[in-house]
Amino acid sequence: MSKLNVLITGAGGRIGKHLLPEFQAAYALRTFDLKAVPGDPNAIVANLQDVEALKRAMAGIDVVLHLAATSDEAPFLEQLVPNNVVGLYNVLEAAVACGVRRVIFASTVQAIAWHGTPDPVSANAAPRPCTLYGATKAFGEAAGCYYHGRHKLEFLAVRIGWFLDYPEIGKQKLDNFGPKIWLSPKDACRLFKLAIEKPGLRFAVVNATSRTPKEILSLAEAKAVLGYEPEDSFEALFGQKKP
DSSP states (O other): OOOOEEEEETTTSTTHHHHHHHHHHHSEEEEEESSOOTTOTTOEEOOTTOHHHHHHHHTTOSEEEEOOSOOSSOOIIIIIIIIIIIHHHHHHHHHHHHTOOEEEEEEEGGGTTTOOOSSOBOTTSOOOOSSHHHHHHHHHHHHHHHHHHHHOOEEEEEEEOEEOOHHHHTTOOOOSSGGGGEEOHHHHHHHHHHHHHOTTOOEEEEEEOOBOSSOOBOOHHHHHHHOOOOOOBHHHHHGGGOO
16 A cells, blocks of 8 residues: 655654654655755755745645744744745645645644633634734634635644653643643654544644643544544653642
């Protein structure tokens, strides 16, 4: 059985670098980033403003995992708009032009952080961003909905919680919030593989965390849409670090 052709944008970033070893074994993988990605001799080195480079990167691709972005609060007009708004638009336009079947979009908990409910926040909840960065990710979710409706592009937005590598946890001064939204590298890899391989997706938004002391981002949609079950437990791994 032939491997899926998968493109990761931002493959050298803090999430992408944890996915590469397993993805390189599982898929016919191509990468797109500002710098050459180790282990990919055919990496496309360009930025999201280069539409022709995006189209070259997407030639023959089945699924795009779009991680590339300015990944936290930053100057709005100078960084967030070109990278997170225009950049996403370019990715979606290139995907449609190249016949890509599915785009998986890295969204964020910051798109919904101001719901202020004691109950777990559903992935179907309307965006209530707590930062302009979160607002650009809410735009990305809405843009994906449009491209699905207009162009039948399969689109999955993944609202990532607090992604942090295992060794970094011990260096953190933990508050009462971070452990409840932690997403481990192994669980991120599990979830994104499901997102790439799950048949029958149309448009959906899911939350992404590991097993946490208290679920404040509901995983019901991730379980229903993808069959995702987290395996890493914050308490089991870092119980002594509980706030």
